[in-house]
Amino acid sequence: NAGVTQTPKFRVLKTGQSMTLLCAQDMNHEYMYWYRQDPGMGLRLIHYSVGEGTTAKGEVPDGYNVSRLKKQNFLLGLESAAPSQTSVYFCASNDRDSAGYGYTFGSGTRLTVV
Amino acid sequence: RKEVEQDPGPFNVPEGATVAFNCTYSNSASQSFFWYRQDCRKEPKLLMSVYSSGNEDGRFTAQLNRASQYISLLIRDSKLSDSATYLCVVTNTGNQFYFGTGTSLTVIP
Numbered sequence: 001n002a003g004v005t006q007t008p009k010f011r012v013l014k015t016g017q018s019m020t021l022l023c024a025q026d027m028n029h030e031y032m033y034w035y036r037q038d039p040g041m042g043l044r045l046i047h048y049s050v051g052e053g054t055t056a057k058g059e060v061p062d063g064y065n066v067s068r069l070k071k072q073n074f075l076l077g078l079e080s081a082a083p084s085q086t087s088v089y090f091c092a093s094n095d096r097d098s099a100g101y102g103y104t105f106g107s108g109t110r111l112t113v114v
Numbered sequence: 115r116k117e118v119e120q121d122p123g124p125f126n127v128p129e130g131a132t133v134a135f136n137c138t139y140s141n142s143a144s145q146s147f148f149w150y151r152q153d154c155r156k157e158p159k160l161l162m163s164v165y166s167s168g169n170e171d172g173r174f175t176a177q178l179n180r181a182s183q184y185i186s187l188l189i190r191d192s193k194l195s196d197s198a199t200y201l202c203v204v205t206n207t208g209n210q211f212y213f214g215t216g217t218s219l220t221v222i223p
Contacts, residue, residue, distance in 0.1 A: 033211075040122075042201070042215035043158070058210075090157055092211075102148045102203070103211060105157035 002026050006091050006106035013081045013113045021076040021109050023091030030095040032074035033058075033103070034066060036087040043090065049074055081113045115140050120202050120214035128222050131192050135217045137202030138184045147178055149187045150201040152216065158201055161187075192221045 004025045013019055023032065033048040045058030049068040063085060065077045074093075078085060088110050092103035120137045127133045139147075147164035162169065164176040164185050175188040185204075189196055202214035 035213075040215060043213040045210065048210075102150070102160040102163065103158075105159070107157050 004091055004093055004104050004106040006089075006109050008109060009107065010110045011112070013078075013111065015081060015083060015113060017081050018077070018079050019081065019111075020078075021089055021091075021111075023074045023076070023093075023106055024072055025074075025091075025093040025104070026072065027093065027104065028071070028095075029093035029104075030071075031093060032068065033092045034064070034074065034076045035090045035092065036060065036085075037090060037108075038087050046076065046089075081111075083113045085111065086113045087111060117141060117212035118202055118204050118214040120217050122215055122217060124218040124220060126220045126222055127192055129192055129194060131221075132188065132190045133192060133219065134189075135187045135200055135202075135219075136184055137186070137214050137217075138182075139202075139204045139212070140183070141204070141206055142180075142183060144183075144204045144206055146205040147176075147185050148203040149174075149176055149185075150203055150213075152199045152201055154198075158213075161200070189219075192219075194221050194223060197221045 007022045034046040035043040037043050044060045047066040049055050052071040055066045067075045091106040149161045150158040151161045152158040164178045168177040173190045177186045197220050199216040199218050201216045204212045
């Protein structure tokens with residue numbers, strides 16, 4: 001059971017380039033989330049989804065877009081990368097039944113924008 | 115005001131010591147509470163949920179004080195392997211999780 005898988009694990013982008021981060025979960029969870037983690041800031045929610053075909057903005061959505069075309073996948077896109085988007089990105093999932101048990105996180109994507 | 119606040123530490127304690135972390139939350143309607151552990155350059159992993167009656171898992175004890183809006187984590191007989199960052203997490207009615215910035219613990223031989 002793989003849990004939550006994120007790809008890629010590392011990436012270096014030039015300012016203005018675009019990329020997509022993929023999150024895949026095999027636990028049939030309804031809810032999926034994208035967070036970024038920066039030193040001294042903790043984990044901040046970018047976007048989330050409460051089911052296939054739905055997305056919603058979190059605390060820091062600007063500069064990012066997301067899609068949830070299939071229940072098991074949640075994609076995070078950066079259309080025009082900026083140095084301020086240098087961060088570690090974590091995907092997480094859970095569902096109504098497991099909400100009391102917290103999230104399952106992916107192993108993270110380390111993104112550097114130069 | 116932040117949803118969740120933690121003392122960032124660092125806490126440096128000798129092996130075998132007892133150490134306690136506190137975390138305060140701002141929303142009195144918060145529903146679920148957790149402690150997560152995060153090792154350097156790794157993802158956060160659930161350490162334990164925190165129940166109103168308090169709960170214990172081996173050397174770890176978590177407590178919730180709704181009146182004062184704080185949760186605590188007590189680690190007894192600290193091991194070198196306990197060195198990590200401990201994140202306090204609180205959820206609201208919308209199943210949205212709010213993370214503290216974490217408390218760093220180093221257990222020294």
